[in-house]
Amino acid sequence: MGECQVNTETKGFQPKIVAFLCNWCSYAGADLAGVGRFQYPATIRTIRVPCSGRINPLYILKAMANGADGVLISGCHPGDCHYMSGNYVARRKFALIDSLLKHVGLEEGRVSFSWVSAAEGVRFAEVVKGVTERVTALGPNNGVFKVEDGGGTNE
Amino acid sequence: MNSIIDDIRKTARQLLTEGKVDVVIGYEKGSLPLKATPCFVRSPQDVDKLIWDQTCENNLAAFVAKTLGKKAIIAKGCDSRALMVLIQENQVVRDDLYIIGVSCQGVIDQRKIEAETGEIIGASITDEKISVQGMECDKEYSFTDVKDVTCQTCRYPNPVLEDVHIGGSIEVPEQATLFADVIDMENKSDNERKAYFKEQMSKCIRCYACRNVCPLCYCQECFVDCNSPKWLTGGVDSAENLLFQTGRALHLAGRCVECGACSRACPQGVDIRALSRKVNKDVKEMYNHESGLTEEVKPALNVYSTDDPEAFLVKE
Numbered sequence: 330m331g332e333c334q335v336n337t338e339t340k341g342f343q344p345k346i347v348a349f350l351c352n353w354c355s356y357a358g359a360d361l362a363g364v365g366r367f368q369y370p371a372t373i374r375t376i377r378v379p380c381s382g383r384i385n386p387l388y389i390l391k392a393m394a395n396g397a398d399g400v401l402i403s404g405c406h407p408g409d410c411h412y413m414s415g416n417y418v419a420r421r422k423f424a425l426i427d428s429l430l431k432h433v434g435l436e437e438g439r440v441s442f443s444w445v446s447a448a449e450g451v452r453f454a455e456v457v458k459g460v461t462e463r464v465t466a467l468g469p470n471n472g473v474f475k476v477e478d479g480g481g482t483n484e
Numbered sequence: 485m486n487s488i489i490d491d492i493r494k495t496a497r498q499l500l501t502e503g504k505v506d507v508v509i510g511y512e513k514g515s516l517p518l519k520a521t522p523c524f525v526r527s528p529q530d531v532d533k534l535i536w537d538q539t540c541e542n543n544l545a546a547f548v549a550k551t552l553g554k555k556a557i558i559a560k561g562c563d564s565r566a567l568m569v570l571i572q573e574n575q576v577v578r579d580d581l582y583i584i585g586v587s588c589q590g591v592i593d594q595r596k597i598e599a600e601t602g603e604i605i606g607a608s609i610t611d612e613k614i615s616v617q618g619m620e621c622d623k624e625y626s627f628t629d630v631k632d633v634t635c636q637t638c639r640y641p642n643p644v645l646e647d648v649h650i651g652g653s654i655e656v657p658e659q660a661t662l663f664a665d666v667i668d669m670e671n672k673s674d675n676e677r678k679a680y681f682k683e684q685m686s687k688c689i690r691c692y693a694c695r696n697v698c699p700l701c702y703c704q705e706c707f708v709d710c711n712s713p714k715w716l717t718g719g720v721d722s723a724e725n726l727l728f729q730t731g732r733a734l735h736l737a738g739r740c741v742e743c744g745a746c747s748r749a750c751p752q753g754v755d756i757r758a759l760s761r762k763v764n765k766d767v768k769e770m771y772n773h774e775s776g777l778t779e780e781v782k783p784a785l786n787v788y789s790t791d792d793p794e795a796f797l798v799k800e
Contacts (some may be wrong), residue, residue: 384735417788427796434678
């Protein structure tokens with residue numbers, strides 16, 4: 330244990346990334362990465378959602394408010410949605426969210442979006458590696474949305 | 485201007501006497517100078533309360549869904565666009581609505597006047613001249629100098645949906661660049677923008693006046709009032725204020741009609757438009773959509789195309 334702590338201190342910052350994964354593709358992709366033993370950094374905290382269309386912009390904002398260093402959102406590739414059009418509708422929403430968050434001063438790379446299918450275990454590992462690298466480079470949550478007392482989740 | 489008021493009153497009287505509507509939603513003189521207040525006229529005797537001038541700044545579409553019965557409403561360009569969105573979203577029954585359209589030349593930005601004269605004690609408007617008595621000094625303004633920022637860039641002063649039109653229509657000047665204010669903002673560095681929004685949000689006291697005055701913020705339970713999940717704490721924190729304002733701006737994406745009611749209602753002078761204008765610009769650029777112009781075109785976020793832009797995706 331002691332060694333572990335020394336390690337994290339010397340290695341520096343380990344980001345916490347909230348990953349919203351769609352049940353049908355990206356979650357299965359993450360599962361495949363695990364079954365296939367493809368290594369990726371243990372930085373993500375997965376939340377399974379029924380569809381990327383289920384993502385409410387507030388989920389992203391609230392994750393940032395509660396101190397997440399990054400947010401990853403992943404769904405089925407366009408055309409492959411289990412519900413036919415969920416990710417098409419989500420895509421319009423994501424483009425606007427991404428643009429607005431950058432506008433108000435959130436760094437590029439803090440919130441990431443991707444499409445990962447159930448067959449892309451290797452790619453899922455790649456995405457997580459890439460996102461982790463970028464968030465690590467940015468450092469801890471910059472506080473544009475971070476609420477100091479942790480967002481009062483247990484008031 | 486006076487003939488417009490006469491025509492409004494005449495139309496309202498006729499509608500009420502004939503029993504075509506139960507209530508006429510319009511403006512009356514407010515208790516504060518340069519501030520008209522919404523009024524609900526239910527009997528023909530009261531129609532003389534109705535006024536129309538550059539102080540009629542509320543978006544009356546906000547009251548339509550909350551008012552029972554058949555109603556007539558006095559609608560400016562932005563009010564009519566809001567009504568169009570409400571009809572598209574099935575919040576209002578078109579047959580219950582009689583729209584009295586009036587072309588609008590813009591409303592007065594009192595904050596601009598108060599910055600110079602102090603609190604406004606009295607004021608009178610004659611055609612294009614506004615004489616103001618303030619706490620600190622008296623001053624005369626020409627209307628174009630104190631026009632609200634929203635109205636300066638307004639492209640739809642004429643109602644897009646109406647049953648009867650009162651007064652003339654207004655010619656819309658061609659604008660060289662749309663969303664010039666947003667483009668200015670985009671050209672600033674990330675840190676400048678971050679600092680700007682932080683400063684703006686530190687002014688917000690989360691009174692929710694912006695939400696209450698918005699014709700399209702009609703959710704039965706707004707996310708800010710929701711206890712479970714609890715999106716916002718009770719405290720006032722600039723980061724949390726930004727969460728509220730961005731959350732609201734995103735909720736209005738593809739729906740906002742840019743009436744500017746939120747900015748005018750804000751007691752703290754927060755630049756709320758900076759967020760909604762940015763979203764509106766994105767919606768226009770990405771999906772070529774402007775809300776509330778025709779009933780046939782569905783809101784941008786209700787439809788999709790297989791070749792929508794996806795530049796926001798990660799590189800991997």
